[in-house]
Amino acid sequence: MAPGIIPFPVETHQLDNGLKLIVVPMPSNGLVSYWSIVRTGSRDEYEPGRTGFAHFFEHMMFRGTERYPADRYQQVLIELGADSNAFTTDDLTAYHATIAAEDLDRIMALESDRFKNLDYSETDFKTEAGAVYGEYRKDKTEPEFVLYEAVRETAFECHSYGHTTMGYEADIKAMPTLYDYSRRFFNRYYRPENTILLVVGDADPATVVTGIEAHYSDWQPGYVAPDIPAEPEQTSEKRVDTTYAGKTLPLLWLAYKIDRADPGNRLRAATDLLVELIFGETSDVYRKLVLKEQSLEFLCADTNSNRDPSLLDIYARVKDPDSIEAALTALDTAAARACEQLVDAGRLEKLKTRERYAFLMELETPDSVAEAFARPIAIDGNLSGLETLYRTYESLTPLDLRDAARQVFRSDRRTVGTLRAT
Amino acid sequence: MKKILLPVPADPTVTIAFSFAIGSQDDPPGKEGLAALTADMLTQGATEKFLYEEILEQLYPLATDYDVTVDKELTTIDGRVHHDKLNEFVDLMTDAVLRPAFRNDDFERLKSDAINFVGNSLRYSSDEALGKAALTSAAFDDTRYAHPVDGTVAGLEAITLDDVRTFYTTHFVQARLTLGVAGGYPDDLPDALETGCANLPTGKSHAPPSIDFAPTTGRNVVLIDKPGADASISFGFPLKLARGEREFYALWLANSWLGEHRHGASHLFQVIRETRGLNYGDYSYIEAFPDAGELQMPPVNVARRRQLFEVWIRTLPNDQAAFALKAALREIDQLVEHGLTSAQFELTRQFLIKYSTHFAPTTSDRLGYRIDDAFYGIAGAGYLENFRHTIKDLTRREVNAAIKKHLQTDDLMIAIVTGDAAGLATSLTSSAPASIDYPNPMPAEILAEDKLIAAYPLRVDETRIRTRPVATIFETT
Numbered sequence: 001m002a003p004g005i006i007p008f009p010v011e012t013h014q015l016d017n018g019l020k021l022i023v024v025p026m027p028s029n030g031l032v033s034y035w036s037i038v039r040t041g042s043r044d045e046y047e048p049g050r051t052g053f054a055h056f057f058e059h060m061m062f063r064g065t066e067r068y069p070a071d072r073y074q075q076v077l078i079e080l081g082a083d084s085n086a087f088t089t090d091d092l093t094a095y096h097a098t099i100a101a102e103d104l105d106r107i108m109a110l111e112s113d114r115f116k117n118l119d120y121s122e123t124d125f126k127t128e129a130g131a132v133y134g135e136y137r138k139d140k141t142e143p144e145f146v147l148y149e150a151v152r153e154t155a156f157e158c159h160s161y162g163h164t165t166m167g168y169e170a171d172i173k174a175m176p177t178l179y180d181y182s183r184r185f186f187n188r189y190y191r192p193e194n195t196i197l198l199v200v201g202d203a204d205p206a207t208v209v210t211g212i213e214a215h216y217s218d219w220q221p222g223y224v225a226p227d228i229p230a231e232p233e234q235t236s237e238k239r240v241d242t243t244y245a246g247k248t249l250p251l252l253w254l255a256y257k258i259d260r261a262d263p264g265n266r267l268r269a270a271t272d273l274l275v276e277l278i279f280g281e282t283s284d285v286y287r288k289l290v291l292k293e294q295s296l297e298f299l300c301a302d303t304n305s306n307r308d309p310s311l312l313d314i315y316a317r318v319k320d321p322d323s324i325e326a327a328l329t330a331l332d333t334a335a336a337r338a339c340e341q342l343v344d345a346g347r348l349e350k351l352k353t354r355e356r357y358a359f360l361m362e363l364e365t366p367d368s369v370a371e372a373f374a375r376p377i378a379i380d381g382n383l384s385g386l387e388t389l390y391r392t393y394e395s396l397t398p399l400d401l402r403d404a405a406r407q408v409f410r411s412d413r414r415t416v417g418t419l420r421a422t
Numbered sequence: 423m424k425k426i427l428l429p430v431p432a433d434p435t436v437t438i439a440f441s442f443a444i445g446s447q448d449d450p451p452g453k454e455g456l457a458a459l460t461a462d463m464l465t466q467g468a469t470e471k472f473l474y475e476e477i478l479e480q481l482y483p484l485a486t487d488y489d490v491t492v493d494k495e496l497t498t499i500d501g502r503v504h505h506d507k508l509n510e511f512v513d514l515m516t517d518a519v520l521r522p523a524f525r526n527d528d529f530e531r532l533k534s535d536a537i538n539f540v541g542n543s544l545r546y547s548s549d550e551a552l553g554k555a556a557l558t559s560a561a562f563d564d565t566r567y568a569h570p571v572d573g574t575v576a577g578l579e580a581i582t583l584d585d586v587r588t589f590y591t592t593h594f595v596q597a598r599l600t601l602g603v604a605g606g607y608p609d610d611l612p613d614a615l616e617t618g619c620a621n622l623p624t625g626k627s628h629a630p631p632s633i634d635f636a637p638t639t640g641r642n643v644v645l646i647d648k649p650g651a652d653a654s655i656s657f658g659f660p661l662k663l664a665r666g667e668r669e670f671y672a673l674w675l676a677n678s679w680l681g682e683h684r685h686g687a688s689h690l691f692q693v694i695r696e697t698r699g700l701n702y703g704d705y706s707y708i709e710a711f712p713d714a715g716e717l718q719m720p721p722v723n724v725a726r727r728r729q730l731f732e733v734w735i736r737t738l739p740n741d742q743a744a745f746a747l748k749a750a751l752r753e754i755d756q757l758v759e760h761g762l763t764s765a766q767f768e769l770t771r772q773f774l775i776k777y778s779t780h781f782a783p784t785t786s787d788r789l790g791y792r793i794d795d796a797f798y799g800i801a802g803a804g805y806l807e808n809f810r811h812t813i814k815d816l817t818r819r820e821v822n823a824a825i826k827k828h829l830q831t832d833d834l835m836i837a838i839v840t841g842d843a844a845g846l847a848t849s850l851t852s853s854a855p856a857s858i859d860y861p862n863p864m865p866a867e868i869l870a871e872d873k874l875i876a877a878y879p880l881r882v883d884e885t886r887i888r889t890r891p892v893a894t895i896f897e898t899t
Contacts, residue, residue, distance in 0.1 A: 290531075
């Protein structure tokens, strides 16, 4: 077997309560990144009126416990000089702090306490809702955000991937009324079986294991899996045309349904590489539309790696409002060609090299390593999926990519979105 | 030419930087955006050897590219590559900097991109970034710092390909260049790069344009009238202090307590967001921090001779803007009047000693700081080292003296992006207390403090308020 993609040792450990720990020692000038990855995100917002709640709840995790009230929690982070924050995506919520290795035990005490004993007042809850609304206010001015929100909503009939992590504005407005629900949310999802700790940097795995045992063993299990409705098969093309109250170039967004991320699924892995070759910077269509004809200002395409079936996004900024349909036709032609012709084997090999080196280049600091690992960990529940994925990439042939194109590039399984300035 | 070497043999990557003492301050009047567009032509255009599409093709398996940061005073082209791929990368990157082709098709594409950015994105897609740019523009009015680094629509439209060629020949010269090499590079790389740079004209040392702005007096307001917008506030004034002076570190410590960027350590964040939930964050700065919405740690290669003290109040409802502004000004007044307490001083010092270890976690970051050291004339161990040593031995007296000397709220420029310019102009000039409502019952001590904030005199005279339509801001003065 070829050597693995991860150039560091990886130590894993599991507590009796189900909490998983992954330690990745790497030389890092005395710094350690400490990540708590909860396998809950906006995907878990399946109940009506609850969009945006996972992200909102991320904010509430900073509102303190009996032992460390919010101001005391903040004070400790200041004393530690921690570079810390949190973020929420569709499949995960991550809480991260980079600290001096000597402070590892203090951060374990601090973090374990809030995961076990979070306790906030209704007043704090309502106050934080204002801050979250503020976050939405700053985002909603981006035309990309406006279109992204519309495309997602159109693409999914019932799955919770139909809304963004930020949630709908009406639901954000109503958040202050959901204090009781927030306690239920915590009790359902913030459980050891649903959480993975990732510790990267100048840390001795055995010492970390001892510390984690000491701080987290009494965390009670009790995870309740979300009842997320399965998305029915899409059978016809959907279209959403939106407007933007400002000046912008027109935007075009194509969202094709794709399988869930599964490192061993050859066609799903082939789709990752396919979009790069068909729509990336070195593709024929990019050269034609962006560089030569210059009818597009920008073109990019990417697959979303998600726990459930999700979307492949192709996104373009079109220079002339009257050329949106022509751009769509040109992108369709490129997709159709990918279903018929094999990609050049040499280009595919170059892309594999690129993927491998790009991944290695990312692994620069404890924080960047943890960031690169967080999503695969949240999706697969471990790091071995990442090794599998890169092995799958290595084994792919032009035939695999053509098969992937035939599976994915179907107009009856896509949503077309446009945005124009009013 | 200056040369900065930062060998890190264990680093599997190599970073190369060509940093030129060229910035938007060098844009000829009427051609605002020329420096940035020229830089884009180097990094996103053809070379004598290859079309841009061929360059992309060759960069592809290297899994990297080179990029440019253009600011008011510096243009820095840098790239990082795995040492396995070094030779191919060096050839492509040096060709880009030293042997550009300046083809018309690249020019048309990049000029159009730049006009779209300045005309559309900068104005409409982020009110916070717009507010910051408007503050800088107003505070440095009538100087070569005033226009956005990316230019103006009129300036960009006036630029020809010949302008780009001429600007390159006259400005991208050895005398303005700092060459940086860092990471696990082979011994002969620096000399090879230096030899290659002989291809550039020698040039001669230059005097940067004067940034003598008219001093701000009184409290001045620019309202950027953008229909439908919530309020995004930035305010501040030019500082008479630069990186390297001991007082600078003292003021840094004070500012870290007042408004540490995107950190709960920020007192303004605690007052406006954590306690009152008015918005997403509230921070202050004593050095330029472009892309503040994206970055956590201070950026490199945006060194400037003149800096602003700047407060950033993130987007909030228009009817809460006056209250939030009062809250921030009142906190600064109190800081100036009372200084930091011993406990605040000690905690912030302890915070910064550790927090500064995150400023430059990568070799590329450290090279970036070294390039800035060359700009500021900081010799020896450099700024990062000096920062830690100086913060360690600062006294509270020094910090409080720096606060008294450099911070004030009497003479200010305030920029607010708003969808309610008329309403805001009224509330800013009104002597009536600014009201504030919460969705929830607040503790009595907060409500008591709110009364003090609400009654804080804004002292804005209506003759000091200018309203600018978003569509034409930056275009005319």
